[in-house]
Amino acid sequence: MWTVECRLPTEAAVTRFESSCSDEEVDLSVTRIGRRGIGLQESSVTEEQRAALSRALDEGYFEVPRRTTLVELADEFGVSDSAMSQRLRRGVRSVLREGDVVDESR
Structure with missing residues (x-):
């Protein structure tokens, strides 16, 4: 099992990332979504x-x-x-x- 932190610029990018993982049959478990570094x-x-x-x-x-x-x-x-x-x-x-x-x- 790996733990990876991803920083994506928009919610749409998060959705595309999750979809790509699903398409490639990568088992993905999201534990937290937050907004770091907002102005x-x-x-x-x-x-x-x-x-x-x-x-x-x-x-x-x-x-x-x-x-x-x-x-x-x-x-x-x-x-x-x-x-x-x-x-x-x-x-x-x-x-x-x-x-x-x-x-x-x-």
Whole structure:
């Protein structure tokens, strides 16, 4: 038995792959289908979260040491530092879940 991970660009490609395996009498058992590496534009990340994450990344918020602070980002967006923190955390959570980075079954 082999375990193979395939990355196919569309659902149609997955269907064609499964059909080809069937045509060649390859016994195929799919254990999981997910969406890795989707862009922020395609995800459920809100526009505000996307803008905040993009700006935080550009300004070095995620660097060590940080090149900007939460307060500076919040000021730029006209929100409190608490609101900015929540926006970033929720955006990161969505990206991690949708990118299949973490195992949600734990």
